[in-house]
Amino acid sequence: MTGVANNTPAADERVKEISPLRQALIRPELGGMVGTVAVFTFFLLFASDSGMFNSQGVLNWSIVSAQFMIIAVGACLLMIAGEFDLSVGSMIGFAGMMIAIFSVTLGWPVWIAILTTFVLCIAIGGLNGFIVIRTGLPSFIVTLAFLFILRGFTIYLPQLIERKTIIGGIKDAAEGDWLAPIFGGKILQSLFTWLGDAGLITTFSRGSRMGEPIVDGIPMLIVWAIVLVVLGHVLLTKTKFGNWIFAAGGDAEAARNSGVPVNKVKILMFMLTAFCATVFAVCQVMEFGSAGADRGLLKEFEAIIAVVIGGALLTGGYGSVLGAALGALIFGVVQQGLFFAGVESSLFRVFLGLILLGAVILNTYIRRIITGER
Amino acid sequence: MNSENSPIIQMKNIEKHFGSVIALAGVSVDVFPGECHCLLGDNGAGKSTFIKTMSGVHKPTHGDILFEGVPMYFADPRDAISAGIATVHQHLAMIPLMSVSRNFFMGNEPEKSVGPLKFFDHDYANKVTMEEMRKMGINLRGPDQAVGTLSGGERQTVAIARAVHFGAKVLILDEPTSALGVRQTANVLATIDKVRKQGIAVVFITHNVRHAMAVGDRFTVLNRGKTLGTAQRGQITPEELQDMMAGGQELVSLEGSLGGTV
Ligand SMILES: Nc1ncnc2c1ncn2[C@@H]1O[C@H](COP(=O)(O)OP(=O)(O)OP(=O)(O)O)[C@@H](O)[C@H]1O
Numbered sequence: 128m129t130g131v132a133n134n135t136p137a138a139d140e141r142v143k144e145i146s147p148l149r150q151a152l153i154r155p156e157l158g159g160m161v162g163t164v165a166v167f168t169f170f171l172l173f174a175s176d177s178g179m180f181n182s183q184g185v186l187n188w189s190i191v192s193a194q195f196m197i198i199a200v201g202a203c204l205l206m207i208a209g210e211f212d213l214s215v216g217s218m219i220g221f222a223g224m225m226i227a228i229f230s231v232t233l234g235w236p237v238w239i240a241i242l243t244t245f246v247l248c249i250a251i252g253g254l255n256g257f258i259v260i261r262t263g264l265p266s267f268i269v270t271l272a273f274l275f276i277l278r279g280f281t282i283y284l285p286q287l288i289e290r291k292t293i294i295g296g297i298k299d300a301a302e303g304d305w306l307a308p309i310f311g312g313k314i315l316q317s318l319f320t321w322l323g324d325a326g327l328i329t330t331f332s333r334g335s336r337m338g339e340p341i342v343d344g345i346p347m348l349i350v351w352a353i354v355l356v357v358l359g360h361v362l363l364t365k366t367k368f369g370n371w372i373f374a375a376g377g378d379a380e381a382a383r384n385s386g387v388p389v390n391k392v393k394i395l396m397f398m399l400t401a402f403c404a405t406v407f408a409v410c411q412v413m414e415f416g417s418a419g420a421d422r423g424l425l426k427e428f429e430a431i432i433a434v435v436i437g438g439a440l441l442t443g444g445y446g447s448v449l450g451a452a453l454g455a456l457i458f459g460v461v462q463q464g465l466f467f468a469g470v471e472s473s474l475f476r477v478f479l480g481l482i483l484l485g486a487v488i489l490n491t492y493i494r495r496i497i498t499g500e501r
Numbered sequence: 502m503n504s505e506n507s508p509i510i511q512m513k514n515i516e517k518h519f520g521s522v523i524a525l526a527g528v529s530v531d532v533f534p535g536e537c538h539c540l541l542g543d544n545g546a547g548k549s550t551f552i553k554t555m556s557g558v559h560k561p562t563h564g565d566i567l568f569e570g571v572p573m574y575f576a577d578p579r580d581a582i583s584a585g586i587a588t589v590h591q592h593l594a595m596i597p598l599m600s601v602s603r604n605f606f607m608g609n610e611p612e613k614s615v616g617p618l619k620f621f622d623h624d625y626a627n628k629v630t631m632e633e634m635r636k637m638g639i640n641l642r643g644p645d646q647a648v649g650t651l652s653g654g655e656r657q658t659v660a661i662a663r664a665v666h667f668g669a670k671v672l673i674l675d676e677p678t679s680a681l682g683v684r685q686t687a688n689v690l691a692t693i694d695k696v697r698k699q700g701i702a703v704v705f706i707t708h709n710v711r712h713a714m715a716v717g718d719r720f721t722v723l724n725r726g727k728t729l730g731t732a733q734r735g736q737i738t739p740e741e742l743q744d745m746m747a748g749g750q751e752l753v754s755l756e757g758s759l760g761g762t763v
């Protein structure tokens with residue numbers, strides 16, 4: 128940039144100098160950043176003695192935030208590409224149930240059950256996209272249909288096969304499996320043991336696990352969230368494909384005329400959303416050891432809210448994965464923080480509504496500055 | 502234009518129907534390398550539809566397209582672009598929410614390799630965008646400025662600069678000067694002249710006879726989906742061209758009071 132400015136003979140005299148601070152702040156993630164600071168300030172002031180910020184508390188809201196992040200990454204890239212997926216929640220329930228049926232009912236090795244479920248769910252995501260592209264219907268309607276279809280199967284199949292709506296026994300089935308720990312395991316256990324021995328984090332003071340740290344590692348769920356956020360951010364901002372995602376959502380017709388394979392981009396983003404939902408589902412099933420017919424209810428809206436708090440434009444073409452990750456963090460911290468603070472859980476909704484409104488107003492203001500939208 | 506040259510694009514009896522609307526009823530045009538071929542005609546004559554079949558946006562209902570002598574069936578604009586045909590559409594194909602340099606390289610992103618991975622080369626894209634825009638007489642505030650913050654003419658200039666940059670063999674311009682100021686229009690006409698001399702074929706749609714006469718080598722007039730024929734430069738006067746463009750109909754008598762400046 129500076130190199131270019133140097134050999135420009137006459138700089139544009141009609142441009143006011145913008146202070147570096149203002150320039151650094153004017154970015155799509157600003158709403159999410161302000162929201163994050165506000166939320167942490169709030170809870171540090173009002174709930175610091177509730178245990179929310181000791182190792183266990185941090186782990187607690189980190190896990191919830193990571194769950195939101197995993198599905199927010201898919202929802203964010205899909206929204207920037209100009210589409211919605213309302214079937215994410217049902218997909219989470221469906222994916223979990225399929226793993227349970229494959230591994231417990233049919234007795235397949237867990238890794239085969241997981242991989243088969245991934246293939247199946249990504250194919251359903253692709254089908255969602257294919258129908259949207261082929262019919263030209265709004266993705267809102269198409270994926271709403273899949274919200275019902277997938278949820279219906281998720282309730283019907285276990286009742287048909289096992290005569291119940293929850294299938295357990297997955298922990299036993301996953302014993303010794305090589306793939307299951309990638310979703311349900313923990314990392315850095317020795318580090319946490321060392322931290323516990325060094326007295327830096329709390330340890331159990333009695334019982335059979337006395338001396339062991341209460342938090343004994345970082346769950347793979349959090350690792351997945353971080354990896355997906357980083358990969359999603361790099362894909363969107365640093366690659367050719369990222370440019371296509373923006374273009375497909377900004378104006379599909381213009382993008383097509385410029386040679387962007389819009390249909391391919393959109394279908395791939397539907398598949399990515401399904402992939403993220405399945406990652407969520409596998410982590411959840413491995414943690415609980417069971418699959419339930421009501422898992423993932425309303426998750427699609429939570430993902431969309433996180434994405435919008437993060438600065439994405441509902442109509443596509445604009446947004447940020449980092450912003451969406453901050454949105455997910457806000458969501459997780461608020462939900463668990465109010466729980467720690469002992470506040471009535473219904474107030475969670477009030478608080479969330481206010482944050483949503485505030486962040487979106489700020490985001491809209493910033494977006495207008497950046498894009499010249501009127 | 503060299504007569505011993507063979508045409509780069511031959512459009513043979515192109516028909517295009519939109520449902521019951523016959524937008525093109527059998528139009529044949531040859532475009533040669535190094536010529537500026539002007540396409541003229543009234544509103545709704547089918548000019549945009551015609552160049553869209555050339556650039557892969559529409560598939561012709563009937564008729565054949567030969568590119569460098571071989572039949573060519575562009576499945577989508579991407580095929581046409583890889584064949585070296587770049588187009589400035591009447592509606593520009595720009596995305597307001599995206600930055601100028603992202604728009605400039607949309608569909609043709611430059612990449613740099615980092616190990617086995619490939620990344621969008623933003624530095625190169627920004628540099629080229631600023632350079633190309635400066636050549637067209639526009640000083641951008643910065644390559645990361647969103648297209649939505651540009652004026653209509655500035656947007657049009659980005660689209661033209663982009664097409665000139667990527668139009669390796671054929672450059673199609675659909676009313677590129679409709680929103681441009683005097684200096685930028687002169688720049689665009691000079692650019693057309695320059696790329697033509699480099700052997701690139703230019704298809705230039707305009708409603709302005711003076712612009713057409715300034716750079717055109719041949720003139721094809723469309724009227725209600727049909728050609729009224731192609732004329733060589735020097736074989737036709739601006740007045741004749743003007744009359745043909747109006748579909749042979751008398752221009753309204755107001756012309757006198759406008760001082761004949763239409
Ligand atoms: N996608 C479409 N669907 C239906 N009809 C169309 C479509 N595109 C063009 N037409 C019709 O085809 C005819 C020719 O349109 P076209 O845009 O090619 O005209 P034009 O010569 O470019 O006019 P102008 O000078 O106003 O740009 C018009 O009657 C138009 O209504």
Ligand SMILES: [Mg+2]
Pocket residue numbers: 548549550591675
């Ligand atoms: Mg037109």
